Amino acid sequence: MAKIGFIGLGNMGAPMARNLIKAGHEVQVFDLNQHVVSQLAEEGATACKNAVDVTVDAQFVISMLPAAKHVQQLYLGENGLIECLSQDTLVIDCSTIDAASAKHVGETLESKGISFVDAPVSGGVAGAAAGTLTFIVGGDDAHFEAVKPILENMGKNIFHAGAMGAGQVAKICNNMLLSILMAGTSEAIQMGINHGLDPKVLSDIMLSSSGRNWTLELYNPCPGVIDSVPSSNNYEPGFMVDLMAKDLGLAMEAAQHSGSATPLGALSKNLYTLLQNQGAGKQDFSSIFTLFEKK
Numbered sequence: 001m002a003k004i005g006f007i008g009l010g011n012m013g014a015p016m017a018r019n020l021i022k023a024g025h026e027v028q029v030f031d032l033n034q035h036v037v038s039q040l041a042e043e044g045a046t047a048c049k050n051a052v053d054v055t056v057d058a059q060f061v062i063s064m065l066p067a068a069k070h071v072q073q074l075y076l077g078e079n080g081l082i083e084c085l086s087q088d089t090l091v092i093d094c095s096t097i098d099a100a101s102a103k104h105v106g107e108t109l110e111s112k113g114i115s116f117v118d119a120p121v122s123g124g125v126a127g128a129a130a131g132t133l134t135f136i137v138g139g140d141d142a143h144f145e146a147v148k149p150i151l152e153n154m155g156k157n158i159f160h161a162g163a164m165g166a167g168q169v170a171k172i173c174n175n176m177l178l179s180i181l182m183a184g185t186s187e188a189i190q191m192g193i194n195h196g197l198d199p200k201v202l203s204d205i206m207l208s209s210s211g212r213n214w215t216l217e218l219y220n221p222c223p224g225v226i227d228s229v230p231s232s233n234n235y236e237p238g239f240m241v242d243l244m245a246k247d248l249g250l251a252m253e254a255a256q257h258s259g260s261a262t263p264l265g266a267l268s269k270n271l272y273t274l275l276q277n278q279g280a281g282k283q284d285f286s287s288i289f290t291l292f293e294k295k
């Protein structure tokens, strides 16, 4: 069993840390939100007062933070963890951030002998709770082999995408596609409703037809079709519109850097920005369904 530091106990981080505790690891946790730190402590974690305490004797430090600025600040900012991490610690950043920032943080840590992989995830809050996440790892072979058994406590599929930063590129390709599928599924169901179809029946038909996709199967955006998904719970996240809009910004940067044509990704980014501008930033991203509603 390993001693693991975990920083960032939000919608994703808390259930991920819980699975490490269940697997028998010694987990020391920190979040700016003290309430969730206390909750995890009741479930067997060691509560830490700050991020530095999390690193003490840790073989692995895992971070699950909102965006690149938080990751940069945590590791490289004022009083950053780079000053206190030991060369025996392997850092695993699971946040979704741009590949350039991941490489910058990783290379700066590695220049001090501290090992790093980027390991963003897919599978949502339900996957985090069930321990069935997909991890997409960027880093060298030895580091990948070292982190795999730890990640297997939180996920079902552990992929090695390539060198440092490659995990983030693969993740952003996936999320661009997910945003397009969610928008497309939403407009199709709304059109069906506008013609008097039952959204549950229509969803079942499309699930058995060529329109089948992950959002229809596991995350239907229409309230009442699937119990226990955000759309059936007032679009409580889940995965916030703000985070999807951030990811689409990263996707557009990645497209520009590589000269890739991503017209549907660009349209999707605009749709999610529109949703943000309507005040839905903190709602689940499946609330894009409401954009297509005929009032």
Ligand code: NAD
Residues within 6 Å of the ligand: 007, 008, 009, 010, 011, 012, 013, 030, 031, 032, 033, 051, 064, 065, 066, 067, 070, 074, 094, 095, 096, 097, 121, 122, 123, 124, 125, 238, 239, 240, 243
């Ligand atoms: P969240 O906002 O629910 O959680 C982030 C947590 O980080 C919060 O609890 C916040 O208090 C904490 N935090 C921020 N700065 C901190 C700091 N300096 N020190 C300690 N704690 C700090 O976000 P989330 O939904 O858990 O997403 C986390 C990351 O995972 C994001 O990059 C997101 O894009 C990605 N992601 C989310 C999902 C999803 O379905 N929610 C799925 C895949 C990937």
